[in-house]
Structures are given as structure tokens and as C-alpha cells.
Amino acid sequence: MNxxxxxxxxxxxxMAAxxxxxxxxxxxxxFIEAAPENWLRMGGAARRQFDAVAERFPVACHGLSLSLGGQDPLDIGFLKQIKAFIRQYGIGFFSEHLSYCSDHGHVYELMPLPFTAESVRHTAARIRTVQDVLEMRIAVENTSYYAHNPIAEMNEAEFLNAVVREADCDIHLDINNIYVNAVNHGIVAPHDYIAAVDLPRVTYMHMAGHDAEAADLLIDTHGRPVCGDVWDLYAHTCALLPRSVPTLLERDSNFPPFAELEAEVGRIAAVQQQTEQQRHAA
Known part of the structure; x- marks a missing residue:
């Protein structure tokens, strides 16, 4: 349970100190978020510090390498290691990317899936297996991508909905990824994407910044502050959700002072609180 x-x-x-x-x-x-891949074999001072932080903050578990939509067999041994990690820290939430990252070995990149009925069935079956092994419900995250597959039977939001309904799992909604894909591909406008998503299944969200390489090319680097348009989209999404959803700030490079990151997290919390006040006043 999340x-x-x-x-x-x-x-x-x-950031431990x-x-x-x-x-x-x-x-x-x-709360904090950790990728299990980074900690399964980590020891020494880094692990002791992580353990100390995990005693103070609830931990969300966000996977990077299950390759949910891939063709390689699921690594059940690895899944069992993740399960042990989840149980060790009493973690109640796990999510992974709606993508693939392996082809006879890891490719170390989150690759987009074809938006087809066959891909829905294949990916949903693998998600069900993951849930069975972990013995918990998981959420899947919409990802950023930079080449649109021409063989598409539905748009991205429709594909996301179809997968989670077939798998009976939840949605981890990345607001920045929605915005980045909308600018880069111009297929579904951000507000239309949000309107199409099965919002009752959204149990977790990400906020992040991106790099603007050109007016029509954004790169999802998690290396900048969240931009104004993404903040607006987040507030819009919060207003449409049936309940408040935990939201994480991602930052993976160009780290500012910790106080600046804390202030951005504070802005997320402020949007959540304002939305709750409006919800109760309605």
C-alpha cells in the first residue's frame, strides 16, 4: 500500500548530510526516492548514511532497468532482490518506466514502445508478472522519447491507459515528460494529455526540469529548475485529480545548493496545499 x-x-x-x-x-x-539498482550492492559509509536517512524519511522505490516492454525475459532473480530491498526498508511504493531498456543485454537508455494493441498485451502481461513476484501493486511512468514510432494505433495517453487497465496497475505521472513530448512531437497538447489520462489510477507524480536545445527540442535532463509551463501544468493536474497525490522533485545534474532544491519541493507542497483547500471549499 502506498x-x-x-x-x-x-x-x-x-545529499546525505x-x-x-x-x-x-x-x-x-x-519523503525520498531511491532507485534499487543503486543500492542492492552498495555498502560502506554510503549505505550507512542511506540507512540513517531512510530511518527518518519514508522511501519511494523507483526502478530503472526492468525493461517492462522489452522482449528479453524478465530477470526474476533481480526482481526478487528488489523485493528484498523493498521489505528491508518497509517500502510501500514501487514504480517503473513504461519503456524498454534491453535487447540481449542492457542498452542503458529508456527506449519508447510502439503504441499498438500487441504492445499493450505484451507489456501488461510482464507488469502482472512483476506484481506477482513483488506481491504488490506497482505504478508505471510515462517516459520522454525523441523519435516517434510511425506504427501507432493509438496516441501516448491512450496507450498508457490501455496498459494500466490490462495490467490492473497504477500510473506514475511525470509532468515534465508530458510537456517535453508535447513540444518535441506536437501530437498531443499537454492539457489534452492530462484530460485523457485515467486520473483515478494516478498514485504518484514527478516534477523535473529540462534543457532547451531549440524551440522545438527539449531534453529531459533533470538538470534545471522546473519551468513555469510545467508548474502551471502541475497545478492544473492537481486540480483534476480526485485526491492529493505524492509528488517528487527529480534532480540528477547541475545541482544547486540544497536549500534551493528544498525550496522547489516547498513549491510542490504549496500547490498541493492550495489544491486541497480549494477541494474542501468546493
């Missing part, structure tokens, strides 16, 4: 609430920040090893110094009663950061 017990996360409020706004969170992705955990990085160099900052997390440990936070006053939980004053900080807007209410």
Missing part, C-alpha cells in the same frame, strides 16, 4: 504523502526529493549520496540535518517539522520534504 503510504507516501506530500512532496519529496530524489536521494543522492552527496543535508537530509540528516533537516528539521522534519519545518522542512517541506516528506
Amino acid at each position: 503510504t507516501l504523502q506530500g512532496a519529496g526529493l530524489g536521494y543522492k549520496r552527496h 543535508d537530509f540528516l540535518a533537516l528539521d522534519r517539522t519545518e522542512s517541506p520534504i516528506s
Whole structure:
């Protein structure tokens, strides 16, 4: 069961001292997120620091390499390691990307899936297997992509809905990815994407920044502050959701001082609180 609430920040090893110094009663950061791949074999001081932070903050688990839509067999042994990690830290939430990242070995990139009925059936079956092994319901994340597959029987939002309904799983909605794909491909406008998504299945969200290489080319780097249009889209999405959904700020490069990241998390929390007030006033 997902017990996360409020706004969170992705955990990085160099942030350990900052997390440990936070006053939980004053900080807007209410949870952290970790990729299990980074910690399954990690020991030493880094693991001791992670353990100390995980004692203070609930942990969301976000996978990077299951290759849910791939053709290689699922790595059941690896899944069992993730399951042990989840149980060790009492984690109640796990998500993965709606993509593939292997082809006779890992390609270390999140590749887009064809938006077809066959891909829906194949990917949903693999998600059901993951849920059976982990013995928990998972969420799948919409990803950014840079080449649109011409063999498409539906648009991206329709594909996402079809997969999660067939698999009976939840949605991890990445707001920045929706915006990046809309600018890069011009197929579905951001607000139309949100309107089409099966919103009751959304149980988690990501916010992040991107690099603008050109007016029609955005790169999902998680290396910049969240832009104004993505903040607006997030507020719009929160207003449409039937309930408040835990939301994480991703930052993977060009790290500013920790206080600036905490302030961005605070802005997420402020949108959540304002939306809740409006929901109760309606």
C-alpha cells in the first residue's frame, strides 16, 4: 500500500548530510526516492548514511532497468532482490518506466514502445508478472522519447491507459515528460494529455526540469529548475485529480545548493496545499 504523502526529493549520496540535518517539522520534504539498482550492492559509509536517512524519511522505490516492454525475459532473480530491498526498508511504493531498456543485454537508455494493441498485451502481461513476484501493486511512468514510432494505433495517453487497465496497475505521472513530448512531437497538447489520462489510477507524480536545445527540442535532463509551463501544468493536474497525490522533485545534474532544491519541493507542497483547500471549499 502506498503510504507516501506530500512532496519529496530524489536521494543522492552527496545529499546525505543535508537530509540528516533537516528539521522534519519545518522542512517541506516528506519523503525520498531511491532507485534499487543503486543500492542492492552498495555498502560502506554510503549505505550507512542511506540507512540513517531512510530511518527518518519514508522511501519511494523507483526502478530503472526492468525493461517492462522489452522482449528479453524478465530477470526474476533481480526482481526478487528488489523485493528484498523493498521489505528491508518497509517500502510501500514501487514504480517503473513504461519503456524498454534491453535487447540481449542492457542498452542503458529508456527506449519508447510502439503504441499498438500487441504492445499493450505484451507489456501488461510482464507488469502482472512483476506484481506477482513483488506481491504488490506497482505504478508505471510515462517516459520522454525523441523519435516517434510511425506504427501507432493509438496516441501516448491512450496507450498508457490501455496498459494500466490490462495490467490492473497504477500510473506514475511525470509532468515534465508530458510537456517535453508535447513540444518535441506536437501530437498531443499537454492539457489534452492530462484530460485523457485515467486520473483515478494516478498514485504518484514527478516534477523535473529540462534543457532547451531549440524551440522545438527539449531534453529531459533533470538538470534545471522546473519551468513555469510545467508548474502551471502541475497545478492544473492537481486540480483534476480526485485526491492529493505524492509528488517528487527529480534532480540528477547541475545541482544547486540544497536549500534551493528544498525550496522547489516547498513549491510542490504549496500547490498541493492550495489544491486541497480549494477541494474542501468546493
